[in-house]
Amino acid sequence: QVQLVESGGGLVQAGGSLRLSCAASGLTFSRYTMGWFRQASGKEREFVAAISWSGENIYLTDSVKGRFTISRNNAKNTAYLQMNSLKPEDSAIYYCAAKLYGSAYRKEDYGNWGQGTQVTVSS
Secondary structure (H helix, E strand, C coil), X not given: CXXXXXXXXXXXXXXXXXXXXXXXXCCCHHHCEEEEEXXXXXXXXXXXXXXXCCCCCEEECHHHCCCEEEXXXXXXXXXXXXXXXXXXXXXXXXXXXXXXXXXXXXXXHCCEECCCEEEEEEC
């Protein structure tokens, strides 16, 4: 079965950096668009970033542009989210997700999800 396993979360001070990884198995990784979403306490899950199967197309929500970078290594079946200049408002559980079709931005279009990794940014 499909498994997406996130890692790399943790506690960091404002201005710091973290790199999240999403290791995928049970799917032909190179065919899937990979996305990162986050959910803060009491809020809805929101789109953060996505990368097309080839890496050619990248999508970022406005609040992370210039600070976050999404990438993938199809040979390692892994997607990454490099987060720099972190802010307290970036604190959330971060989820990776995979999809074949539909919008890169819509969480409803992603059929496979990881269990999430907590990111906490202290001020």
